[in-house]
Amino acid sequence: MAARAFLPRTLLTAGREVAAFARQAWLLRHDLAEPVTPERACNGEDVVVFLHGLFASAGVLRPMRGAIARHPGVHAAAMSYPPGPGVEELAGRLASLVSALPEGVRLHLVGHSLGGVVARFFAQEAGDPRVVQTISMASPFAGVLGARVLGFGAARDLEPHSPLLRRVLLGVDRSSHIPHLSIVAAADAFIRSPIAHALPGGEVMVMEGRGHNTLLFDEEVARLVAQRVLARRAALCKAARP
Numbered sequence: 001m002a003a004r005a006f007l008p009r010t011l012l013t014a015g016r017e018v019a020a021f022a023r024q025a026w027l028l029r030h031d032l033a034e035p036v037t038p039e040r041a042c043n044g045e046d047v048v049v050f051l052h053g054l055f056a057s058a059g060v061l062r063p064m065r066g067a068i069a070r071h072p073g074v075h076a077a078a079m080s081y082p083p084g085p086g087v088e089e090l091a092g093r094l095a096s097l098v099s100a101l102p103e104g105v106r107l108h109l110v111g112h113s114l115g116g117v118v119a120r121f122f123a124q125e126a127g128d129p130r131v132v133q134t135i136s137m138a139s140p141f142a143g144v145l146g147a148r149v150l151g152f153g154a155a156r157d158l159e160p161h162s163p164l165l166r167r168v169l170l171g172v173d174r175s176s177h178i179p180h181l182s183i184v185a186a187a188d189a190f191i192r193s194p195i196a197h198a199l200p201g202g203e204v205m206v207m208e209g210r211g212h213n214t215l216l217f218d219e220e221v222a223r224l225v226a227q228r229v230l231a232r233r234a235a236l237c238k239a240a241r242p
Helices: 002-027 060-070 087-099 114-125 155-156 163-170 220-239
Strands: 047-051 076-078 108-114 131-137 178-183 203-207
Touching: 002 060, 002 087, 002 155, 047 114, 047 155, 047 220, 060 108, 076 087, 076 203, 076 220, 087 114, 087 155, 108 114, 108 220, 114 131, 114 163, 114 178, 131 220, 155 163, 203 220
Parallel strands: 047 076, 047 108, 108 131, 131 178, 178 203
Antiparallel strands: none
């Protein structure tokens, strides 16, 4: 009986991941030329900056950006980048993106796969006081075995025990004031033991029945991200009251 029940669940999970791949392919062509930045973000408001994974674009995060931006006082930003540059270079591009935002906004950095590593690296290394939290979705903080064979910077950075990943992990303690949530896809086929790839010391949420790319378009994940943004805003506003 258990075996018969397991098979349909496995097929459903695989079907969701195939559908996510197809949707991602359709959205890749969007938001390639220029960064997506909010036009009316004001001091005291929140900007959620979305960072995509390898071989993707800012376009794949359109559905989640739209879900976030429906909340009053919350804005979305994103940028596209090719797969070649390493994490440190991408963090530099992120610095350029957020430099155009008002000094008084709160920055919430949300990254999928590679993007989550970039988000946390920036939060720990850039020293931007506007960063109030980071959220990663299916991000391999423990590395991806064999990634370096791809030959470019970001892939080398994602190799297990790479200098970049060691730098991120070593910086966790000194950046503990910036909370982190790892959203883990339990059925992630890209990495072994997905939960082991969560950022050490941070909070972990495991999404059952989801694959690596399914997280991008999952309504529950979008709600979770929105809840975390609103909760962090409320906590910081409360702490700032006299």
